[in-house]
Amino acid sequence: MMRALRRRLALVMTALTALVLAGALAVTWQFSQQQYTASAEALFAQNFTALCDRLAEAATVSDAWLAEQERASGCLLFLQDNGAALHYPGTSAAQNRAALETQLWQAAAGQLPPETLGSAAVRQSVTFAIDGPDHAPYRCAAALLPRGAHGDYLLVALAQDTRFLSRHGLATALQYAALWLAGTAVLLCLCFWLAGRALAPTEQALRRQKEFIAAASHELRSPLAVIKASLQALAEQDLPAARQAQFVRSSQAEADRMARLTDDLLLLASGDAGRLSVQLRPVAPDTLCIVLYDQFYPLARQSGHTLALELPEHPVPAIQADAERLKQLLAVLLHNALEHTPPGTAVTLRLCAGGAKAPLSIAVADNGPGIADADKAKIFERFYRADPSRTDKQHCGLGLAVAQELARLHGAALRVSDTPGGGATFTVQFPR
Template sequence: MIKKLRRRLTLHYAALSGLVLLATCVSGFLLSARQQRAADELLFQTHLSDLTGRLQFDRRISGDWLARFEAENRLAVFLWDAGQPMKFEGAAWLPTDRRGALARAARESAFAAGFRPEDRPLRYAAAPAALEEDDLRFRGVAAAFPLEDGGWLHLLLLRDLAPQRAALKMLALRWTALFFAAGAALTLAGRWLSGRAAAPVRDSLRRQAEFVAAASHELRGPLAVITSSADLMAEGMQGPYLANICGEARRMAGLVEDLLTLAGAEAAAAPPAVPVEPDTLLIEAYDRFAPVCAQRGLRLCAALPPSPLPPVAGDPERLMQILSALLSNACAYTPPGGTISLSGRVQRGRVLLQVADTGPGVPGALREKIFERFYRAEPSRTDKAHYGLGLPVARQLAALYGGRLTAGEAEDGGALFTLSLPVPTCRTAPRRDEKHRAAGPGPGSGQPRSAR
């Protein structure tokens, strides 16, 4: 599937870029060809001006000079004095047997185009754009100007178009080569870009497959216990099996709830954000987990800054679910006699809610992996209540409200989890005594609140 997607992306990219490249190359060739023709025409007009100027002011022009002039510029020069052709064998590039027929054809074309030398003292008239003589093609100009003795000198200057055609052919070959070379480079670039574009899809499919496999593995255990216990109950052997069914059913319900939470978070199905007071969240989390920590022989502390924390935007239940996941994780990994700390502070326009413990901590290489689904920092743990979804769910929920959940190291070497939430720009911070009036007694002015 990924290969097919990448191939289709490459073909689409190559087709679109090929069309743009083809239009660019055609436009470039047409512009270059126009410039080439303009340059050739300007050069031809320069040769005509040089020749006519020399003929007017220097009646004695040698045949050798005319021959060199013709050969160097691929020109053919024909002169008539008083209507009679002047004897000139011409350059060697144009065979002599062709010169007579070419001269007659060029003169007839010039007169057919309206050239009349007697109309005015000096006149130019273009011969047909293309004059063919066997395999040769010419571009010509006719000119006539008076002489001092009252006569007329007629001039036909023809330019061979073969060099121009060769230059245009070479220009077309260069643009064609450029098109194919650039097309190949763009195709390779498209393949690379399609690979980059398909990488998130490939990773998403891989994570989806891993997620389905892990979820199936987690659900298989409770289902096996429920099935076997139900079979034994059907045979009249109830005993502890009813308790097993109830316990595993609750565990499956918690797992399904976490899966639904993950699915809702990925679909951005977040409840609407409302102002939430972080101090209240910390106190409620303390009240919920203080009995749990006392039962496990742990000490729970909650420390709040002297001034009230600014409100954040979010859903109170979702934010409490994040803190519950962090505290549950801390309870699971902190040994008896340890301490779990809740704290809050403001840093760079964000509210930081932190949960620290005195457990073994999280190695630096695993501080991102623990947020992967069904990952456990200690694979050997047999605690069925924790199946590796608490922290991924917490991170997904934090992202719904623009927050970040990170793992670090506490001062005493344990784990430190930080929930960073943005502070809205427009806010009015209530007084602490008004804020916690309905929540019961607070932790005191900056003093930690501890489980006893």
């Protein structure tokens, strides 16, 4: 499912970015084509002006010079001296040249009226476009050059085949298309990689959710199996009373275990959904620690542990917390310390008041076997057990996950470190 989602997401991202790239390249191509056309027009006008200046100053010009001007400018040059056409070997076939010349002078006659030709005293020039005999578009310019004071004149016309603009546009369009294809291929690879990075947290969350559901199902299956077996045994007619009481106690213990597991699962699910909230009120942390110490002292003696309470000598300022949720958090840490350490070892509930720089913190330290460095980053995961072979039914691996969620709700940080001399210390550090 994630692979298909990644492919679809990559394709959508590629399509959108490729569309933007196509638009940008299209605008760039259009701008470059306009610039190229404008440059060609400016060069044509510059060549025509230079040619007119040379013809206006020269008394005579040779056919070779005229042919060289055609080759240099890439245009066709036509001349009329007092209305008589001047022919010379040009750069194009004579038949095509004659047909184009006829069309050109006809078009120029509309721009330069014949009745004004002999009376013009200054140079006149016009530009226009025609379709040649081969249906090719031509850019044309014509100029009337007065020669002397007797009404003599010279008509100069220059025609340029503008099909090179279309060829240039097609060539650059193909280049831009190739650039777009290459860019799209790069974007596809990049989007596929980005989609993988973007979906990695989701994929990890789904994997953890599946593992969470599988582990929860397994944990719930065990007490249900015990309860079912006990009920089947109680259905026997000749079962002794002592044996019946044993099955009832076993069923009650498993039901209590299921209730605790269900409460933890609901708390974690509410936290994941953002529906878990706390009622923050001023709480005296020293008073809270004393209450917890009084509650767990009998349990510590019963399990063979020494429970100590360490409080600062000076008064401790109140903190904003949910007293019940905070008790639940610290109770998890105290239960773990008492149940995961051997009898005869000490457990300490320590309150460290924050000074000007240090924040307030509450720690639970034990002198048990400690936690390996490789496991310290994993112990807060749900259903995680440092020893996979452990089959203790009283612990399903949710306690520290619940504690971390409760710490997060208070804006606090829950950390684990080594106790000097051996053991583990869990510290809840509150924000300043």
